[in-house]
Amino acid sequence: MRGLKKRRRIQIILLAFAALVLSTGLIGYAMRDGINFFRSPSQVTEAPPPPTETFRIGGLVEAGSLKRGQGETIRFNVTDGGASVPVTYTGVLPDLFKENQGMVGTGRLVDGVFEAREILAKHDESYMPKEVVDALKEQGVYRDPSVEGANGS
Template sequence: MNPTRRRRLAWVLALVAAAALAATLVAMALSRNVAYLYTPNEVLSGQAGPKVASGEARFRLGGMVAEGSVGRQEGSLESTFAVTDGDARMDVTYTGILPDLFRENQAVVATGRMQDGRFVAEDVLAKHDETYMPKEVADKMGQAHAKHDVDDASGAGR
C-alpha cells in the first residue's frame, strides 16, 4: 500500500471514529434529558421500575391535584400537594412559585424524583381549563382505570 492511500485510510478511519464518538455523546445527553410520564398508581405499584422508586430516575408525574391537599409553608416558597389518578394518591413537595392556574381538581404534570417516599418536584405545569387534561395524562389514567377494572372483575369471582 502506497503512502497516499495509507494517509487517506487513516483520515477516513479518524473521521468514522469522530462521528461515532459524537453520536454516542449526543445519545447519552438525550437519554439523560428523557423524563417518562407516570401516574401515581404506576409509581406506587412498582410498574414504573426500580430506578423511579429509588429516586435514581427523573420522571414526570401526571394526574389531578387532589382536593384539600394543597398547603404552603409560611415565609417560604415550599408547597405541598397530592396528585391523584383516581386509583392512587402521591404526596408532592415543590419549592418555587406555582403556576397561576394551579389549583385543586386541576390537571397537573410535575417533573422531579422520588425522595424518602415523596415526590420532590423540580417543575410544575398546570393546565388552563378544568375540562382539559393533557392527552398523555388522560391516556395513562384511562389505561390505569381499565386495568384496575379488569383486576377487580377477575378477583370478584373468586
C-alpha cells in the first residue's frame, strides 16, 4: 500500500512537470512573432539585422526626405541625429505624421531599406515613445517640449 502511494505521487509530479513544459513551449511558440525589438537608426546602421527579423525602428522623420510615390507608397528617412535609415511604407499614414516629428515603424530591413508594415506617429505636442526619447538623448539631439514651451519657443 505504501509503495502504491509513493508511485502515484511520482506519477502526478511527472505529469505536472510535463504539462508545465508543454504549456511553456506553446506560449513561446505563440509569442514568437509578437515580440519585436526596438532599434534606433544608429543601431540599425552599426549592426544591421537579418532581413527575416521583424523589429521596430524609431526616431524623427528627416526634414526634406518625405516623398510620395506611385499610389500609396511613401518614402522617407528616419533619423536619431547620428544616423539615417531610408524607409518605405505602402498605406495611409497617420494624420499627425510629418517631417521633424517622432515616429515608430514596425517592419524589416531589406537591402538597407526599412520596409515598414505599420507606422505610428506621436499623438500630441509633448508625447514621444520612451524608446525614441532614449535614442535621441543618446545622440544628444533630444529637445524637451515642456522646457521649450516654458521658454516661449
